[in-house]
Amino acid sequence: MSGLGITYGRGGATSSLMDLQNSDCILIEGSNMAEAHPVGFRHPMIAKRKGAKLIHVDPRFTRTSALCDIYAPIRPGTDIAFLGGLVNYVIQNEAYFKEYVVNYTNAPTLLSEDYEDMDDTGIFVGWDEQKRTYDFNKWRYEGMPISPAVGGSQGAITGEAYSNRVGQYDGAGEFPTDPTLQHPRSVFQVLKRHFSRYTPEMVEKVCGTPKESFLEVAKTICENSNPDRTTSICYSVGWTQHSKGAQLIRTSAILQLLLGNMGRPGGGIMALRGHATIQGSTDIATLYNILPGYVAIPDANKTHNTWKEYLETETAHTGWWSNFPKYATSIMKAWYGDAATPENDFLFDKFVRINGDHSYYPTIMAMKDKEEGQGVEGAFVFGQNFAVGGPHARLARDGLRNLDYLVVLDAFDIETSGVWKLDGVDPKTVGVEVFFMPAALVAEKDGTFTQTQRMVQWHDKSVDPPDDARSDAWFVYHLGRRIKELYKDSTDPRDELIQAMTWDYGHEGDRQEPIIDNVLREINGYTVADKKPINSFVQLKEDGTTACGAWIYCGIYKDGENQAKNREFGEAPHANWGWAWPLNRRILYNRASADPSGKPWSERKKLVWWNEEEEKWNGIDVPDFEPAKNPDYRADPSAVGQAAISGNSPFIVNADGKGWLFAPGGLKDGPLPVHYEPLESPVQNLMYKQQYDPGVKKYDRPDNPYNKPMDPRYPYSITTYRLTEHHTTGAMSRWIPWLGELQPESFAEISTELAAEKGIENLDDITVITSRGKLHTRALVTDRIPVYDFDGQKLHTIGLPYHFGPNGLVTGGFVNDLMPVSLEANVSIHEAKAFTCNMEKGHL
Amino acid sequence: MFLRLTDTDGLWSKLKNHVGVKVKHPVSESTRNLRARIHDPGVQKTTSVCPYCAVGCSTLVYHRDGRILDIEGNPESPINAGTLCPKGSATYGMHVSPHRWTTVKYRRPYSEEWEDLDLETAMDMIAERLKNSRDNNWQEKQEDGNPLNHCKAVASIGGAAIDNEENYLITKLFHTMGMVRVTNQARI
16 A cells, blocks of 8 residues: 555555545545445445445446446556546646645645656656666755665565555755745646646547546546545555556545545545455554564664664654654563563564565465575465465465475365365375364454454454364464473573563463453553553653554553444444544544644535634544644744644655655655556557556566567456455355355356457356466356457457365366466555456367 | 235235135244244344455344354444345354364375364474474574574465454564564455
């Protein structure tokens, strides 16, 4: 989510599903919300009943399209051209919300003379062809000091979650601005020139969207974005899973800033995520590069050798991340208790460091390759069936078979645990030792999920899990106890951290289930002296007197009560149903719902406002702003921390408190979004000479070939998708008879035109082929897949639901075997929504 | 039609009173007296959350004597107002699926079959392997002398489908042990 992080400061959905009911217009793009998030789609439908206009932009005509007022078709992988077209329309027609843009975004800020507009090469200034990286210094604000090259981790890749640390730059200071927005080097004018080539005609040529449809979308959005009305945008992995996914989402983030829709009721950007706690597993990260609360993990290639260096490197001068030392210290206290003291730098010298990219993709390759010093011999799998779901899944399965041992916690005989007998390999040649540990399911355990709008809900344990089934918490807790026991007598300094680790959560019952409530209390944080829960992260200290597992979850145990258990319907924004981070704020950046003086932009769209008499912010929502900061407060240029954020700056996490139309650093593939074709595209980029995103990372290895652009052997585009009745890799759906009956087998959806061209009839066997592999399935011939006319060439799209594998009640081929491993420049995401293939009749 | 026919004030009462018509009620008395099991005495209700997508629908779990009877949408929720999609409605079916594996399975290297294994034995074996991997693959420093304190030989994969607290325990234990290959579905 670094598209959102870089623009607004935080990489999370900015509003809530319920708040969509307050929208006057909702643009759904990169999501088939009606089928993939059916219950979430209630809220747009309620808005529609109240008169809102619903728009769907998608390569497939789906049930979402059928229920929207406007459907605009779009060729897979061309969303930046479409959204760039909207940005251009808004600027050219002066439909932007001027007072909002001037005050709340960096539109007036001047760029240094080093920045030059992009020409038709499609490459920004600062590109180093040899290193294949950009020098961010060319994208500076005027007056910003030149910063040294970032880190030393060559090729190190940041994760999706790192987005929460991107809205930063070195040093405080006031940079020259032009509030009239006329200066040629003002961000606004740069933006205007950059997007000027994204005309409705260009959109039609590149995206295949009829000009009339595009203009209808543009007009509808503009009519519903002003002080009295708001438009919201909903997206899902149809936007993220592209070789330029972060920039794609950023284009929508720029659009919402220009229209003044951010931080206001019925506005914002709703990221529709796909797992019960995918947000929580990024917040309380099981990721290699961040600790809970987006605290950077020490890196051997950054200036992180000592605790002092680590804190100095990671602490921002201005904006919210000036608090970094409090959060990092509180984690060390939560994890290592009394053993972590200021005198021993909270045991930092013993703590783990990364030194490169240790994320999923390099990890599966390291399983397969087992290179000296890099190889993986054991793997623990906690509810992720990546033998089906990983991009280029065959490579993942080959990696799994090459492990020494594999521990899989799941409820069904998924393909990941059964990998030793798949793909026609002889089990007698497969050396992996496999432990299948039966897992408890949701109703059999206590715990919390953080859903798509940052809201945390507790679920109660109802019954014991059957037989030997246990919660993942049970497994990790008892594994940790055994590990502590095995190391308890060690005198090796490297084992000190294990000995120091606090692990006294207690357990209950015959099965010795750990007490989850105690884990949540540690996540919330407490004062070390009396173990009392703290109420807010502003209470956290860097002297070691507070402990806190994940600072952004501070307050979930406010006043000693588990707030995630709250179940009061109440009124919008439903503040007493569950609990949302940070500090139960439901709409992020909501300071922007009031004008610069602190008054709501309109009565209809009021949310928070400045109360002159009480000298504090009041509101229907918890203000996402310092509670007593006067709107007239102006930061001194030498101010640091939150004092550097003026009273008219709603984006408090960013270094300047402004929404970033232009990103003066932070994104590896450019300060502004650019339309590039997908890495594998059947056609040439009509807008720039650069064919695909120059920042995309490829793995050139014999088992991971790429289809070259415009390769006549692979003329069609694949876009993968979810069905309502199955869940991701099918691990939670293909073993359930009810769901199996509803959606019994795999298929490929193709247009009637393509079917006629190939002599294929509905339900015929077909083979989909890429340079990675083949898929045997059957054709579902419909008129729901538009065919695009591209400069006289007919372009066909194949829609592929990807839930299937050979195990379970509902079986099918591995769709993800068709896909290459390629990584987007900023968040390392693969490209599942636009890659090329061939297709033939029959099972070849 | 069926509902109206069986409704005491509906079509059935009209039919019943029609002169000359003498028919038996189409639904037997015992069936008519049946009530949803969730209203039976001793049935408890707990609040839960749908485990599938990230919409976060609130659910109600009805259970008695350690057995789940049904899982339904929670009508109080501002998110789902009692509704569930086909997957959410199948949460009960997932818990009670006859295809669920509820005991430890063990596959020896080069073996062609699963074997049964005692849970505590499995835990001991796993802990021993984890410790060996760490001890045999520890990297103290990198070439330039900067500390690493890590081990690349073990991966932890997953997290988006389990609880926040479980994620917390995983990151705490694995990072404390110096394991750097920790990843989940967020990037996939």
